[in-house]
Amino acid sequence: MFKYQITGGVPLAGTVRVSGAKNSALKLMAASLLTTGKSVLYNVPLINDVYTMADVLRAIGATVIITPDRVEIDSSGELSHTTPYELVRKMRASITVMGPLLARLHRARVAMPGGCNIGPRKLDFHFNGLEKLGARIHADHGFINVATNGLTGDVISLDYPSVGATENLMMAACLARGRTVIESAAREPEMIDLAKFLTSMGASISGAGTETIVIDGVDELHSATHTVIPDRIEAGTFMLAAAVTGGDIEIEGANPRHLEIFISKMRAIGAAIDERDDRIHCRAAEAYHGTDIATLPYPGFPTDLQAPAIVLLSLAQGHSIVTENVFENRFGFVDELNRLGADVRTSGHHAVVHGQSRLEGAIVEAPDLRAGAALVLAGLAASGESEVRRIGHIDRGYENFEQKLQVLGADIKRVETGDLAPSAAPFN
Ligand code: UD1
Numbered sequence: 001m002f003k004y005q006i007t008g009g010v011p012l013a014g015t016v017r018v019s020g021a022k023n024s025a026l027k028l029m030a031a032s033l034l035t036t037g038k039s040v041l042y043n044v045p046l047i048n049d050v051y052t053m054a055d056v057l058r059a060i061g062a063t064v065i066i067t068p069d070r071v072e073i074d075s076s077g078e079l080s081h082t083t084p085y086e087l088v089r090k091m092r093a094s095i096t097v098m099g100p101l102l103a104r105l106h107r108a109r110v111a112m113p114g115g116c117n118i119g120p121r122k123l124d125f126h127f128n129g130l131e132k133l134g135a136r137i138h139a140d141h142g143f144i145n146v147a148t149n150g151l152t153g154d155v156i157s158l159d160y161p162s163v164g165a166t167e168n169l170m171m172a173a174c175l176a177r178g179r180t181v182i183e184s185a186a187r188e189p190e191m192i193d194l195a196k197f198l199t200s201m202g203a204s205i206s207g208a209g210t211e212t213i214v215i216d217g218v219d220e221l222h223s224a225t226h227t228v229i230p231d232r233i234e235a236g237t238f239m240l241a242a243a244v245t246g247g248d249i250e251i252e253g254a255n256p257r258h259l260e261i262f263i264s265k266m267r268a269i270g271a272a273i274d275e276r277d278d279r280i281h282c283r284a285a286e287a288y289h290g291t292d293i294a295t296l297p298y299p300g301f302p303t304d305l306q307a308p309a310i311v312l313l314s315l316a317q318g319h320s321i322v323t324e325n326v327f328e329n330r331f332g333f334v335d336e337l338n339r340l341g342a343d344v345r346t347s348g349h350h351a352v353v354h355g356q357s358r359l360e361g362a363i364v365e366a367p368d369l370r371a372g373a374a375l376v377l378a379g380l381a382a383s384g385e386s387e388v389r390r391i392g393h394i395d396r397g398y399e400n401f402e403q404k405l406q407v408l409g410a411d412i413k414r415v416e417t418g419d420l421a422p423s424a425a426p427f428n
Helices: 022-036 048-060 085-090 092-105 124-132 161-175 189-199 234-247 255-267 303-316 334-339 371-379 401-405
Strands: 004-008 012-019 038-041 062-067 068-075 107-111 134-138 143-147 155-157 181-184 205-208 212-216 224-227 248-252 271-274 279-283 320-323 343-347 349-353 363-365 386-388 411-416
Touching: 004 022, 004 234, 004 371, 012 212, 012 255, 012 401, 022 038, 022 068, 022 085, 022 092, 022 161, 022 189, 038 279, 048 068, 048 085, 048 092, 048 224, 062 092, 062 161, 062 320, 085 107, 092 143, 092 161, 124 134, 124 143, 124 161, 134 343, 161 189, 161 212, 161 234, 181 303, 181 334, 189 205, 189 224, 224 411, 234 248, 234 279, 234 371, 255 271, 255 303, 279 303, 279 334, 303 320, 303 334, 303 343, 334 343, 371 401, 401 411
Parallel strands: 012 248, 038 224, 155 181, 363 386
Antiparallel strands: 004 386, 004 411, 038 068, 062 068, 107 143, 134 143, 181 212, 205 212, 248 279, 271 279, 320 349, 343 349
16 A cells, blocks of 8 residues: 655646546546447546446456547456446446446446445435336345346436436436436536447437437447547646645646536636646735635535545635535534644534645545545645545546656655555545
């Protein structure tokens, strides 16, 4: 295992290029199980979650080749319908193979994510939706078994616009008989990316990116090539890195239209932001203003940027209230942030951030991916030396994180610790 050693207080400046979106790439990889051909994906971030998804696909029987510029997935061989626990426990997003396997093999046996950190994150919307399409579901020995005599399209109204459920259902419906309508669907840009990939494989999908997605089933899907959209969460993380360090960063290869509410909040807090087609320029301000934030499904403020945004609010004048509406228990990192000198108090799904903290270097532990990135930002903003431990969480989702920060001037080093790898974290 590794940790980061950081000497804070350096304003980060320069240009950084964002990688492809983790949350899209993983689902595109799962979708490639729907065809008996070869899929080629470009702009896939080379992060541990992508390697885990490659292992999931290999365990199922696909051939996966990862090169620096593309990922090739050949699903032409005979596939197994079982996804092993050891892989699902590492990465919850593994459950998105359920829809494609059910559609192609008419059955899937996927380990339940479980694990000590998963908490209340449920899969009921996935199961209810698949049942509506004609799947039978039962659990045994820690596995979920889904089977069907043939999927048939139907109207599925989600109780909540779940990202994973929308993706699983969209993929399953591609090979179902007739028309499927997903109402109250997730509207994240990743839904549009997945629908584009599926469409280029021969699927018939309209409405992705809106709350109603219509899928007309087809008999089979063919090979396709696709380029993954930019990672909006990584772009937001670098904008915050500029803001909290008093820096000035130009972010290339990003899509500012995927971050509209985040950008408007950053401006309300005081950061200076210029957007052009695929670039975002973020300059720090002399002083920031406390601002309330509530996370919501897209196009609302992204829950994955909640923890990094709290670091900036800690440096702002006045109080801010942050409300987490997407996940329960997503303030677990606050105690670590307070060890660096922040003053954040939580009650249920609210956090009150008492601003104008002077952050000071300390030893902290990353509890999950996005909170880990937030603690790195806090360390970069703090005076003196910090250590961020358990950075295996960060390696799951940020490609070349410390190298990109170093190019911007950060004093950050990766150091081996000899500790064991962290178990799966609740938030992907
Ligand atoms: C995805 C993203 C994650 C992001 C989240 C919300 C990936 C790999 N992960 O996670 O980074 O933070 O979207 O934007 O893409 N829920 C249920 N029942 C269900 C499904 C979900 O109750 O069947 C609840 C969850 O417990 C959670 C909320 O709905 O509280 C949102 O979950 P969902 O949108 O499904 O997120 P994920 O797909 O898991």
